[in-house]
Amino acid sequence: MVEPIIKEHAAIKTAKKSSFRSDKLKRQIVPYFFVLPNFVIFFTFIVVPAIVGLYYSFTDYDGLSEMNFVGIENYKEVFQSSEYWKIFANTFKYAFAVVPLIFICSLGIAMLLIKEIKAKGFFRAIFYWPTMISAIIVGVTWKWIFGDSFGVLNYLIESLGFKPIKWLSDPVFANMTVVVGTIWARIGFFMVIFMAGLQSIPTSYYEAAQMDGASKFRMFRSITLPLLKPTSFLVLILLLIESFKQYPLVLALTGGGPAKQTTYLVQYIYEFGFKKGELGYASAMSVVLFVVIAIFTVIQFKWTKGGTID
């Protein structure tokens, strides 16, 4: 009588064990299937072209003729080209202006818009809206505003009896318009990231600090900034990469002019690759750009200790 019961019990135990194992297996395997489509796309459109690009950088490929292996000739040319480094300096100056400005403005707006103010949703939408517009359209729109001959701004200036300003044909103003256009277009995106970061900081910290008589600035310096470090790190990395990759907005707004003053690396690489047909050389420039961005990212990572909270 007892034996069948024991057997039955053992069978149930085995079944449960095997079901537990299969559940565990499922839990381990299933996520990979969810990742699969993205992995395939990433591998096909990012990894493979990157490897092919690296290979091209050692050749004289022009997109049409047979390619020949040229060793490190393209890299030598990149490092000896004064124009490449002039364009690199343009890109760096642009990044140097855009990264801190967007960082400060988006953090400031995020801090304002997490407060209980009237029409909060409306203002959030207003700031976020430009991020949904394609960069080309943003460029065209700002050209419509800043255009030397047809621009709205110059029309207003002339209506008031003043001389029009060469917004796009003067190097200083042209750089300024690109920075303004970029800030307008990207501020909303980083504002949302900061808002998420700010909302994750427990309000009890501020309440305690308030009770201790801390000023608003002290609370910002001692609570907000340290606890926002992971978010700030993410924003800085994204902003830096974005600014080094700037192309469509500037293409539509200034076309890289005047006299290449607003030409940045990606446009320069594109022109060599697709307009001049020097794909080998353009690939070498891309590899150098990749290395530069990687170096900056590593420096930033070390500097901010990977965005960890002290």
Next chain:
Amino acid sequence: MKKMLRMLTMSLLAAVLLIGVAACSDSSKSSGTSKSDGKKVTLDFLWFTDGVEGDVMRDIIKDYQAKNKNVEVKLIEVAYQDYTTKLKTMIAGGKPPALARVTDTGIFAEQAMDLKPYVGGVDKFTSQFLPSIKPYYVKKDKIIATPMDVTANGIIYNKTLFKKAGVEVPQSPDDVWTWDEFENAIKQVKEKGGAKYGLLVDFTPHRYSTLLYEFGGSIFTKDGSAPAINNKNGVAALDYFKKLHKDGIIPESVWLGGENPNNLFRSGTAAAHLAGNWMLSNYKDINNFEWGVTYLPKGEIRSSVPGGKYIMGFQKTGVEKETAAFIKYLASKEVNAKFNQNSLFLSARKDNNELDYAFGKDMFKVFSNELENTPEVAANDWGNQVVISKVTTDIRDAVVEVLSGGVSSKEAMDKVAEKLKEAIADSK
């Protein structure tokens, strides 16, 4: 667990390989396809449109298909700014179209099919077309394309503003303005006619080179073996171009500010536009002011810059025979006349030089006259496309650098000459 992971890795690899295989498969075949029974052939025809010529070509294709039931011509329209990249990608990917409309013939000279066996030899074929454009479509005794239309640079002016200023434009080739006279005329149109802008010049080295030739300069030496753009005449032309900007005859907003000259001219606030005959169909719908075409002012000599569009067939498509037959049809007198007359273009054929245009017949005569007065060196320079296509951006950038005050004309042209030397050496 290990088995499952192995399976997973295998399936990932299989998926990646499958995509790779799908992307690489059939690469030897072109976009032109022929059915296995040999009856129906499809010719992919890559095309870009400036004005109305796309519709005109569709009509021509319809006629051709009615006469050749075994052929289907598929017109694939691509925006001009992406056109060369798209065509290069198709060729590099092993899938060239059967034929394409091209402006930069030299870039694709190696990939183009030789039409010689299909059109009765080089001399017979080329004798039908204007001699000045021969370098564009005959390379190393190979006929790489057929000319369809020719273009000429010229002056389109705002008649309303000129009338208001009381300035009369030259009426015949015998009394064309000098550049000084033209400068004065523009100043008057600005002062008395109320023009906000003087002369608009398209932001391309092709249009700039009009001045270069008129100043007796050229891009290459006569035999194309060395640069000539930095000689005395080349530098003088650029100095003068800068002076025109400084004096406000040419607005800086086009070459330095990226403003679209077409829009400026359409606004009715510009006195004149140094453009090309293709703009006639574009400006046809302007009705807020009167406009016309006048002769280019002369420098040391008179000159325009010839250009044009060509139809090129490609090798390794499997449909070369049918492509050649269609290209031959397009090159015929009747079809060429229909295309150019209805598209408002200048024909490249000698026997179609007086077409019955529905619009601007007299304007076309002015452009034709400009071409007749263009030196051969202009055609040779721009026909040397393998080299010129590599330096057009450098020429444009050098001119911009001078205009923005960065360097002197001599320094800029010397720099371009170095690039030209490199491009010439690479082409050998």
